[in-house]
Amino acid sequence: MRRRRTAPPTDLAEAPLLALTGGPAPGDADEVPPPRAGAPAPPSYLADHRKRLRGRFLRAGATALEDYELLELVLFRAIPRRDVKPLARALLDAFGDFNHAISAPAARLAEVPGVGEAVICELKIVEAAAHRLAQARVLGAEVLSSWDALMSYCKTSMAHRDTEQFRVLYLDRKNVLIADEAQARGTVDHVPVYPREVVKRALELGASALILVHNHPSGDPAPSQADISMTQRVADAAEALGIVLHDHVIVGKERDTSFRSAGLL
The missing domain is CATH 3.40.140.10 (Cytidine Deaminase, domain 2)
Structure with missing residues (x-):
């Protein structure tokens, strides 16, 4: 039986938001397989923390969050069943701030313990979205x-x-x-x-x-x-x-x- 994939968002503006809030995206089922039957569910405090952080972002915007919290939002989708705060802080220790972290070359990102292909992909999606949005404001102007x-x-x-x-x-x-x-x-x-x-x-x-x-x-x-x-x-x-x-x-x-x-x- 062929697996049905989730269709990508039709509104380009939705893409950065989905990347930040950890919403579903095409290919997630391939990148992060669901837990096997009988496997322990993620601790409830992690789910509660993620829900609260997403809620703060959606209500108050990015200015209400620290850099490590924005990085957590990006990492939620790449690492769905573990606490990503330590990795977010490790990225800030390595690169200084959110902007430098998402724009760092893939090879340098891979040097940070815990950063794999899925994490690099999510960071580069956010970087690409930022570039596209900024370019759209000037091209043809x-x-x-x-x-x-x-x-x-x-x-x-x-x-x-x-x-x-x-x-x-x-x-x-x-x-x-x-x-x-x-x-x-x-x-x-x-x-x-x-x-x-x-x-x-x-x-x-x-x-x-x-x-x-x-x-x-x-x-x-x-x-x-x-x-x-x-x-x-x-x-x-x-x-x-x-x-x-x-x-x-x-x-x-x-x-x-x-x-x-x-x-x-």
């Missing part, structure tokens, strides 16, 4: 009048990475964001950038303007001399083809640096 939303998206995508990433935001003649593409990934302190490729891609997309964005894993968004030189080369290549470079933003852990505002562009 006039970015110069939605600068705060754009910077929020960039921080969500890049601020907690442990290696450098270089992204180009391509804009049309009305400064509407038409594409956001990662051009290169690098090491902890360097990422290779090729101005000719940046401009070539702008022509392919029919873009009229660019915004460059990259992160500094050190957390300090101060531009290096290499950053300044590379930005000028991109600006020169773009100008030769009638493309405007609006800005280059370096994203740090707590703040960012705009080349335009700093007088570097």
